[in-house]
Amino acid sequence: MSARISNTPALRFEVTARDGDARTGLLKTRRGVIETPVFMPVGTAGTVKAIRFEELESTDLDAKIILGNTYHLWLRPGIETIKACGGLHRFIGWERALLTDSGGFQVWSLGDLRKISEEGTQFRSHVDGSLRFLSPEVSMEVQAALGSDIVMVFDECAPGDASHEVTEKSVGLTARWAKRSREAFDQLQLADADEGRVEPDELSGDQALFGIVQGASHLDLRKESLDRTVEIGFDGYAIGGLSVGEEKSTMYEVLGDLAPRMPADQPRYLMGVGTPEDLVEAVARGVDMFDCVLPTRNGRTGQAFTSTGKINIKNARWMHDTRPLDESCLCKVCRRHTRSYVRHLYLAGEMLASILLTHHNLAFFLDTMRGVRQSIRSGDFPKFRQEFTGRLSANGE
Numbered sequence: 001m002s003a004r005i006s007n008t009p010a011l012r013f014e015v016t017a018r019d020g021d022a023r024t025g026l027l028k029t030r031r032g033v034i035e036t037p038v039f040m041p042v043g044t045a046g047t048v049k050a051i052r053f054e055e056l057e058s059t060d061l062d063a064k065i066i067l068g069n070t071y072h073l074w075l076r077p078g079i080e081t082i083k084a085c086g087g088l089h090r091f092i093g094w095e096r097a098l099l100t101d102s103g104g105f106q107v108w109s110l111g112d113l114r115k116i117s118e119e120g121t122q123f124r125s126h127v128d129g130s131l132r133f134l135s136p137e138v139s140m141e142v143q144a145a146l147g148s149d150i151v152m153v154f155d156e157c158a159p160g161d162a163s164h165e166v167t168e169k170s171v172g173l174t175a176r177w178a179k180r181s182r183e184a185f186d187q188l189q190l191a192d193a194d195e196g197r198v199e200p201d202e203l204s205g206d207q208a209l210f211g212i213v214q215g216a217s218h219l220d221l222r223k224e225s226l227d228r229t230v231e232i233g234f235d236g237y238a239i240g241g242l243s244v245g246e247e248k249s250t251m252y253e254v255l256g257d258l259a260p261r262m263p264a265d266q267p268r269y270l271m272g273v274g275t276p277e278d279l280v281e282a283v284a285r286g287v288d289m290f291d292c293v294l295p296t297r298n299g300r301t302g303q304a305f306t307s308t309g310k311i312n313i314k315n316a317r318w319m320h321d322t323r324p325l326d327e328s329c330l331c332k333v334c335r336r337h338t339r340s341y342v343r344h345l346y347l348a349g350e351m352l353a354s355i356l357l358t359h360h361n362l363a364f365f366l367d368t369m370r371g372v373r374q375s376i377r378s379g380d381f382p383k384f385r386q387e388f389t390g391r392l393s394a395n396g397e
């Protein structure tokens with residue numbers, strides 16, 4: 001009997017420790033076991049910008065899973081190129097786990113440049129200006145060709161301050177698109193369209209599919225969206241549409257209400273969030289997985305995340321500072337280089353500035369999650385949370 005018609009799951013998730021609503025877990029994917037809570041570096045166009053895969057795999061960082069962006073890869077280089085190489089893992093040279101988003105958020109972010117209908121979203125490519133159409137079916141087809149290990153459904157995001165009426169329509173559309181995503185995804189698995197298939201022990205070898213809960217800041221609609229998503233049935237559940245313009249206190253309120261209602265025995269993924277403080281606060285509310293461009297993007301604009309808060313390396317106050325970017329960080333950059341040197345590189349427009357800041361920032365985010373996991377396992381998470389948040393304001397930048 002084929003694995004695909006048996007009941008073998010595409011991934012397994014086991015909660016290993018709890019401290020309040022915070023939890024640690026083991027997420028078994030077809031490309032390795034991931035300890036949660038986990039931070040996933042963002043590899044938009046098949047590259048985590050300014051860092052090599054060897055560094056992401058090194059013990060310094062040890063990222064177990066990274067993200068790829070369906071929208072960007074679909075437009076360039078296009079799926080034919082990636083299929084010809086045998087899927088995204090082989091195309092980019094990364095054998096660990098990959099999660100791809102659906103492109104829904106990117107096309108939504110295009111604002112006036114896109115037109116949303118029941119069928120899907122029409123927009124102009126930022127690469128060549130051509131008219132393109134993304135729908136649940138197209139997104140599933142592209143993600144199967146990419147062969148990512150975790151696939152996201154195609155959803156519609158409402159702005160953070162959207163009215164109840166607007167959000168209700170958006171939640172309805174997201175539910176109908178989730179159902180179409182599920183059906184298209186299942187057909188593609190049966191048709192062997194998945195370019196990333198492997199034959200692991202105890203798992204089906206198929207791609208896993210996550211549903212996405214929307215509903216802006218309306219708790220009743222969040223709950224409705226959750227119910228409708230769980231009813232369809234997915235391997236994990238994501239929270240979308242946060243950190244899109246709403247107040248931070250609103251985001252924490254939504255998370256506090258929503259995350260503990262999500263299926264306890266499945267992974268919970270907060271999409272596109274956030275600052276180190278946001279990560280710790282979301283873990284406290286029961287979230288297991290995160291991705292965000294902050295450590296990489298802000299690294300390229302001269303910002304370092306440290307245990308005592310953010311620093312802008314271009315500031316004159318670091319000119320003669322012989323300390324590392326973060327005195328409590330043990331990453332390769334902090335072991336070797338001073339703030340003074342990194343500042344010089346940045347001001348001189350040297351590409352190494354981006355490389356060093358990106359490396360350190362990713363180390364800081366990944367180390368924070370290691371600290372979070374350790375504290376949950378030892379029952380010290382409330383203390384960790386309080387001390388971590390308290391220290392972050394020390395630099396005062």
Ligand SMILES: [Zn+2]
Nearest residue numbers: 329331334360
């Ligand atoms: Zn460092």
